[in-house]
Structure formats: structure tokens, C-alpha cells
Amino acid sequence: MAGAIAYISRDTDGVLWKKVLEAGLGPVDFRRLDALGDKTDIEVALAWKPASGLLASFPNLKLIVSLGMGVDHLLSDDKLPDVPITRIMDDGLIGQMSEYALYWALRHHRDIDKYAASQRARTWKVEDFVDTIHRRIGILGLGTIGQDTAKKFAALGFPTAGWSRTAKSLPGVETFHGRDGFRRLLAGSDILVNVLPLTRETRGILDAKAFAALPKGAYFINMARGGHVVDEALLAALDSGQLSGAVLDVFNTEPLPADHPYWTHPKVHVTPHIAGATNPRTASPGVIENIKRLRRGGELMHRIDPKAGY
Ligand code: NDP
Numbered sequence: 629m630a631g632a633i634a635y636i637s638r639d640t641d642g643v644l645w646k647k648v649l650e651a652g653l654g655p656v657d658f659r660r661l662d663a664l665g666d667k668t669d670i671e672v673a674l675a676w677k678p679a680s681g682l683l684a685s686f687p688n689l690k691l692i693v694s695l696g697m698g699v700d701h702l703l704s705d706d707k708l709p710d711v712p713i714t715r716i717m718d719d720g721l722i723g724q725m726s727e728y729a730l731y732w733a734l735r736h737h738r739d740i741d742k743y744a745a746s747q748r749a750r751t752w753k754v755e756d757f758v759d760t761i762h763r764r765i766g767i768l769g770l771g772t773i774g775q776d777t778a779k780k781f782a783a784l785g786f787p788t789a790g791w792s793r794t795a796k797s798l799p800g801v802e803t804f805h806g807r808d809g810f811r812r813l814l815a816g817s818d819i820l821v822n823v824l825p826l827t828r829e830t831r832g833i834l835d836a837k838a839f840a841a842l843p844k845g846a847y848f849i850n851m852a853r854g855g856h857v858v859d860e861a862l863l864a865a866l867d868s869g870q871l872s873g874a875v876l877d878v879f880n881t882e883p884l885p886a887d888h889p890y891w892t893h894p895k896v897h898v899t900p901h902i903a904g905a906t907n908p909r910t911a912s913p914g915v916i917e918n919i920k921r922l923r924r925g926g927e928l929m930h931r932i933d934p935k936a937g938y
């Protein structure tokens with residue numbers, strides 16, 4: 629049998645991953661975190677938030693597969709071995725992410741929270757309506773998820789713009805890049821959606837200056853990483869009315885501590901990092917293909933660049 633596949637995750641038991649990998653590869657020597665056995669056998673690690681130094685303890689490791697689309701959970705390990713890193717490419721997860729942004733944006737756009745409050749007060753009150761063509765959507769990050777999200781907002785008729793590191797062209801979407809582009813994107817975003825990777829360059833990017841650059845009353849949806857946000861700055865922007873609300877799926881500390889002000893803030897919706905969940909059924913075809921390629925010496929798909937951080 630070929631080298632072992634280690635399943636490094638505390639979130640799930642890996643039963644489904646073993647099943648889908650065996651369907652694509654035949655019998656696999658699949659080892660869970662609590663039964664890694666002889667580490668010299670391990671060829672591939674499927675990993676989500678591995679403990680620092682663990683992957684470095686597999687002397688014959690040839691491939692690290694991120695079980696999430698983000699890879700910051702791997703690159704934060706300063707002992708990470710120098711082997712190729714690929715990430716899952718999961719159409720199911722990508723669709724969930726854009727659904728999440730669309731759901732909260734439409735809920736805000738159509739004043740659903742205000743109507744729910746009116747219902748609780750038995751009040752028949754019609755809110756001022758903003759036309760779709762006047763509600764500008766700004767998306768930070770125009771990668772796999774950002775592009776899918778941008779296309780769907782644009783298809784609904786929202787003026788949609790996005791920001792990336794390098795110049796991009798996307799039909800029906802205004803595109804910006806670089807530092808100057810960041811300010812320009814913020815200035816035209818009534819609803820700001822964050823779907824950037826967390827890297828050295830993007831950590832803390834959503835600070836007091838960034839929130840001040842948004843139009844007054846803008847709405848913020850963070851489905852990327854908590855580390856992009858300076859929490860004190862976000863809370864101050866909400867309290868001053870600079871922001872009308874925020875939807876937060878990701879946090880600087882996860883799980884969000886019970887005493888964190890976000891839990892009870894009247895303008896904040898909290899979800900527990902569920903905007904997009906990896907589904908082995910939709911994520912496995914790319915992983916299986918990459919393991920086959922690794923074994924026959926082919927070029928790997930969905931590789932990330934550790935220097936860029938994504
Ligand atoms: P990609 O790697 O496909 O795309 C990243 C995008 O961000 C690219 O457009 C890239 O620019 C841009 N970018 C990177 N660095 C910078 C920078 N310094 N300045 C401007 N733009 C930058 O990522 P995905 O779309 O697949 O995923 C994005 C993130 O979403 C993940 O890293 C993860 O953190 C998060 N995520 C969260 C989930 C959840 O459940 N909450 C689920 C899945 C992902 P360029 O195009 O020029 O390279």
C-alpha cells in the first residue's frame with residue numbers, strides 16, 4: 629500500500645473523508661490524530677489547525693492539504709515543513725459563502741430586522757426604501773469566493789465592486805487593486821463584504837481609518853477571518869453610527885469568549901464560523917486527483933504560495 633494519509637483535525641472524526649478517499653483511491657492507510665502510529669509512514673497530511681510543530685514531526689511527508697480554503701491556520705506554524713501545500717477547492721463551500729453574503733446583505737437591504745422589531749411592537753411602519761441600483765456592494769478579495777459572490781450580487785442588479793492585490797477584470801463588476809484602490813473601494817461600499825485571506829499584508833486592515841473611509845451608515849459582513857478586524861475600531865464605528873450594523877462569522881479569538889461585547893451588541897449578528905463548511909463529498913475530487921498526481925509525479929492543483937500567504 630502507498631504511504632499513509634494522516635487526518636489532522638479536531639473538528640470531525642474523519643469517517644467521511646476516509647470513505648470518499650477510498651472510493652477514489654482504493655484502500656488507504658488512513659490515520660487519525662489519536663492513532664498516527666509510525667510517523668515515518670505518513671506521506672500526505674490533510675490538516676485543519678494542526679498543532680504547531682506536528683507536521684514537522686512527519687519525516688517523509690510529501691504533501692500538506694488544507695482542509696479549509698484558507699491556509700492561515702497552516703502558515704502560522706513557524707516549524708511548517710518545506711513541502712508543497714495545496715488547499716481544497718470545494719464548489720459546495722464556495723456556494724455557501726456567497727449565499728451567506730447574499731442572505732445578510734438582502735436582509736439588511738430590505739430592512740428585515742427593522743420589520744421584525746416593528747412586528748414585536750405590533751407597529752405597522754413602512755421603512756424608507758433604497759433601490760437596488762443605489763445600494764453599492766464592495767467586496768474585499770476577488771479570489772475564488774469573492775468572484776462568485778461578486779457575480780451573484782451583480783446578477784441581482786446591485787452595483788458591485790471588488791478589490792484584489794493584482795489587477796482583475798470581471799464582467800459587470802468594477803475592480804480595484806492596490807492601496808489606492810482600497811480607499812476607493814471603501815468610499816463606494818454601502819455594504820462591505822470581507823473575503824480576503826489573512827496574511828501579513830491583510831492582518832488588521834479593517835481599522836479605524838478603514839471604517840471611517842466607508843459611507844456613513846455602511847453595513848459590514850465579515851466572512852473571512854477575525855484577524856482582519858481591529859475589534860475596538862469596529863465597536864467604535866458601530867457605536868458612533870458610522871456603521872449601521874455588522875455580521876460577523878469569524879473572530880480574533882474562536883470560539884468567541886462569552887464576555888465579548890459582540891455577543892450582545894444590538895447592531896451585531898454573530899455566527900460561529902459557519903459561513904462555508906467543508907464537505908468531503910464536494911471537496912474530495914480535487915484532493916484525490918492531487919494524491920494521484922503526487923504519486924505519479926504530476927503537477928499539483930490548487931497550490932498556495934507560502935510567501936504571499938494564500
Ligand atoms: P483566494 O486565495 O482564492 O483569493 C484571495 C483574494 O484576496 C484574491 O483576489 C487576492 O488578490 C486577494 N488578496 C490577497 N492579498 C491581498 C492584498 N494584500 N491586498 C488586496 N487583495 C489581496 O481566496 P478564497 O476566495 O478562496 O478565500 C478567501 C478567504 O475566505 C480564505 O482565505 C478564508 O480565510 C476565508 N474563508 C472563510 C470561510 C468561513 O467559513 N468563514 C470559509 C472559506 C474561506 P489576487 O487576486 O490579486 O491574488
Ligand code: OXD
Nearest residue numbers: 695696697698904905
Ligand atoms: C476555510 C474556513 O478556510 O472554513 O475553509 O474558514
